[in-house]
Amino acid sequence: MFAETALNASNRRVQRLFRILFMLMTGLLVxxxxxxxxxxxxxxxxxxxxDFLFTAPTHGMTAGGIFPALLxxxxxxxxxxxxxxxxxxxxxxxxxEYAADNWFTRVINLAIINLAGVPxxxxxxxxxxxxxxxxxxxxxxxxxxxxxxxMTLPVVIVATRESLQAVPMAFREACWNMGATRWQTIRRVxxxxxxxxxxxxxxxxxxxxxxxxxxIMFTGAVFFTPLLPQSIFDQTMALSxxxxxxxxxxxxxxxxxxxxxxxxxxxxVLLMNSISIAFRVYLRARKKW
Amino acid sequence: MxxxxxxxxxxxxxxxxYMDKLVQMLVFIGGISAIVFIVGIFIFITKEGIGFIVNxxxxxxxxxxxxxxxxxxxxxxxxxxxxxxxxxxVTGLALLVSIPFSLGAAIYIGEFATGKVRExxxxxxxxxxxxxxVVWGFIGLTIMNPLxxxxxxxxxxxxxxxxxxxxxLMTAPIMTSIAEDALKAVPDRYREAAEAMGATRWQVIYKVxxxxxxxxxxxxxxxxxxxxxxxxxxxxxxxGHAVNIxxxxxxxxxxxxxxxxxxxxxxxxxxxxxxxxxxxxxxLFLITFVINLSADLIxxxxxxx
Numbered sequence: 001m002f003a004e005t006a007l008n009a010s011n012r013r014v015q016r017l018f019r020i021l022f023m024l025m026t027g028l029l030v031x032x033x034x035x036x037x038x039x040x041x042x043x044x045x046x047x048x049x050x051d052f053l054f055t056a057p058t059h060g061m062t063a064g065g066i067f068p069a070l071l072x073x074x075x076x077x078x079x080x081x082x083x084x085x086x087x088x089x090x091x092x093x094x095x096x097e098y099a100a101d102n103w104f105t106r107v108i109n110l111a112i113i114n115l116a117g118v119p120x121x122x123x124x125x126x127x128x129x130x131x132x133x134x135x136x137x138x139x140x141x142x143x144x145x146x147x148x149x150x151m152t153l154p155v156v157i158v159a160t161r162e163s164l165q166a167v168p169m170a171f172r173e174a175c176w177n178m179g180a181t182r183w184q185t186i187r188r189v190x191x192x193x194x195x196x197x198x199x200x201x202x203x204x205x206x207x208x209x210x211x212x213x214x215x216i217m218f219t220g221a222v223f224f225t226p227l228l229p230q231s232i233f234d235q236t237m238a239l240s241x242x243x244x245x246x247x248x249x250x251x252x253x254x255x256x257x258x259x260x261x262x263x264x265x266x267x268x269v270l271l272m273n274s275i276s277i278a279f280r281v282y283l284r285a286r287k288k289w
Numbered sequence: 290m291x292x293x294x295x296x297x298x299x300x301x302x303x304x305x306x307y308m309d310k311l312v313q314m315l316v317f318i319g320g321i322s323a324i325v326f327i328v329g330i331f332i333f334i335t336k337e338g339i340g341f342i343v344n345x346x347x348x349x350x351x352x353x354x355x356x357x358x359x360x361x362x363x364x365x366x367x368x369x370x371x372x373x374x375x376x377x378x379v380t381g382l383a384l385l386v387s388i389p390f391s392l393g394a395a396i397y398i399g400e401f402a403t404g405k406v407r408e409x410x411x412x413x414x415x416x417x418x419x420x421x422x423v424v425w426g427f428i429g430l431t432i433m434n435p436l437x438x439x440x441x442x443x444x445x446x447x448x449x450x451x452x453x454x455x456x457x458l459m460t461a462p463i464m465t466s467i468a469e470d471a472l473k474a475v476p477d478r479y480r481e482a483a484e485a486m487g488a489t490r491w492q493v494i495y496k497v498x499x500x501x502x503x504x505x506x507x508x509x510x511x512x513x514x515x516x517x518x519x520x521x522x523x524x525x526x527x528x529g530h531a532v533n534i535x536x537x538x539x540x541x542x543x544x545x546x547x548x549x550x551x552x553x554x555x556x557x558x559x560x561x562x563x564x565x566x567x568x569x570x571x572x573l574f575l576i577t578f579v580i581n582l583s584a585d586l587i588x589x590x591x592x593x594x
Contacts, residue, residue, distance in 0.1 A: 015491035019401050025393030026410060029461050033417050036428050090319025098316060110585055111323035117512070117581040118330060118574060119519025120422075121546045125553075125570040129333035133558065150326050157323070181309035211421025214521040214546075218553050240423045247427050248526060262427050266420060273419045277412055 040263050047260030061224060061250050066261055068228055072141075072236030075229050076216060077209045079145035080152065085202060087149075088156025092198075095157070096164035097186055116154035120214040123151045127219035142232040144220025151215055152208050159201020163194040196283050200276045207272035211265065213240040223249065239265050331574060338567030341367075345561050346568065357532045357548070359562040360555075367565045369572075374534045375449075375542030379524060380517040382453025382538065387461040387517075388510055394461070395468035395509075400494050411469070418462035422522040429455040429527025443539045447529035450538040455527045456517050464513040471505025471588075472498060504587050511584035515577050521546040545569050 051065055058064035091108075099105040127147030137143040167190050175185040191198075221238040223245045229236040243265055247258040346367065354368025398410045433455060434446035441450075475498050483493045499506070521544075529541025530551065549566045556563040 011489045015489040018491045022393045022397035022401060025390050026397045029390045029394050030413055033458060036432060039432060087319050087322050090316045091322055094316040094320030098313060108320055108323055111327045113585055114327050114578055114581050115323055117515050117577050119521060119546055119577060121521040121549045122570045122574050125334045125567055126330040129337040181305050183309040183312040207419055213423040214550055217550060240421060243423050243427055247430055262424050266424050269419055269421055270416055273416055277415060
């Protein structure tokens with residue numbers, strides 16, 4: 001009906017050009033990283049074995065496995081979660097269910113953004129100044145986990161707040177009309193409807209906490225200790241720091257050993273992220289409202 | 290009914306009411322925890338660093354001297370100019386890489402890609418953003434280092450170029466997803482109105498979506514800068530860690546964050562050197578605070594407008 005004018009044609013060409021340009025940019029952003037990951041798998045794969053995961057390093061960390069570091073990371077992440085999940089969920093409930101839209105709430109939100117934006121090494125300094133020295137925990141799992149917990153708190157808060165806010169207002173109103181208190185409404189209606197979203201956020205936090213290195217370097221994780229942690233007041237090895245140590249600090253490490261450590265670390269982090277994402281996709285597909 | 294109600298019938302202060310108040314108090318404590326922690330961070334790092342600021346620090350020397358020799362026993366020097374130059378050069382190069390690419394990727398994912406492609410790219414970007422910084426540092430050390438030596442025929446591959454690329458690849462996914470959120474925040478009716486006028490997809494993006502998302506995109510860039518600035522492990526491992534004001538991208542440098550990470554373990558608590566490292570921490574805290582604050586103000590500007 002309408003003949004294509006020269007202007008239309010040129011517009012279309014410009015559009016196609018930009019589409020391809022941006023597609024290339026996306027590709028250039030993603031491809032190198034995929035290549036690098038493939039290389040990690042290729043080089044680190046030869047080291048991986050059940051023994052590697054479940055034995056201690058030997059010969060001055062130039063041989064053996066990573067078990068103490070793996071176990072240490074589990075301790076650090078576990079204790080950090082015990083602290084950050086209750087505080088984070090409480091903060092999110094406050095922000096989503098109670099807080100008014102005023103300057104005070106804005107200050108809280110700004111604090112959350114800043115908590116996420118403060119460099120990890122500054123969190124480490126805080127951990128040293130506050131937990132190691134002032135509260136006298138020494139370099140211990142407790143001090144390191146508290147530092148990690150505060151650093152990753154925004155992850156829990158943001159994810160939980162989002163899933164709470166996704167629960168339709170009508171659900172709450174229906175409940176209030178039955179004479180329920182705010183807390184009864186939150187406990188019986190809001191939280192059950194948001195729980196899976198909260199879990200997704202927690203898994204994401206586990207992944208973040210697992211990979212952090214700088215905040216634990218001076219607060220509780222050590223280069224090497226022959227002892228496995230027995231309590232939260234012990235020092236421990238950690239997987240992320242172990243990668244740093246075998247890659248830079250120990251002479252005579254065989255070439256592929258650090259690749260193996262890197263592979264385990266990245267596999268743990270990406271696995272948990274994938275679970276979290278899959279969970280979210282599943283939830284969105286199942287959503288009833 | 291309703292005629293002989295006494296005051297106590299309306300008195301709702303039963304167990305549930307008290308429970309409600311208790312919970313309200315508890316979640317309020319949770320709510321203000323972020324403020325408590327951010328203030329706590331500032332107080333505690335200041336407490337450890339203040340001795341140096343008050344007694345030893347010469348403000349002019351601290352910011353303008355390129356000599357960082359804290360372990361010199363006779364005349365220790367605390368100049369962070371070279372460290373600032375290191376951080377700035379690496380972050381600058383990283384942004385040169387990551388800003389165009391992440392904005393391009395955000396536009397492609399948000400405006401051009403559809404269906405499965407779009408969803409997969411979003412998941413991929415999210416996974417890339419999750420790679421821990423120590424792994425990036427390791428990649429700089431083991432993969433980029435020999436590659437740079439080979440390609441450019443330079444003696445050392447741990448330099449501004451290496452760390453800049455690593456940091457660029459690291460911040461790009463984060464910037465991409467924030468920028469994509471900013472594009473998504475532009476209401477669809479803007480796009481529909483423009484399309485109804487006969488605009489092509491690119492015209493819609495260029496004339497309508499980008500101007501409307503301008504502040505959000507700027508916020509994304511600022512958050513990326515903040516992230517690059519504060520990055521520690523990757524920069525520690527990929528820069529070469531030499532105190533040096535760089536003259537080319539093949540010079541090794543040392544970053545502010547990396548200096549703290551490398552030296553804090555060796556210093557005695559309370560010594561000048563130890564306090565000087567905390568002073569760098571205070572400096573980093575203030576700078577990232579300003580960056581985050583401006584990002585927030587800029588993004589908010591858009592919402593009000």
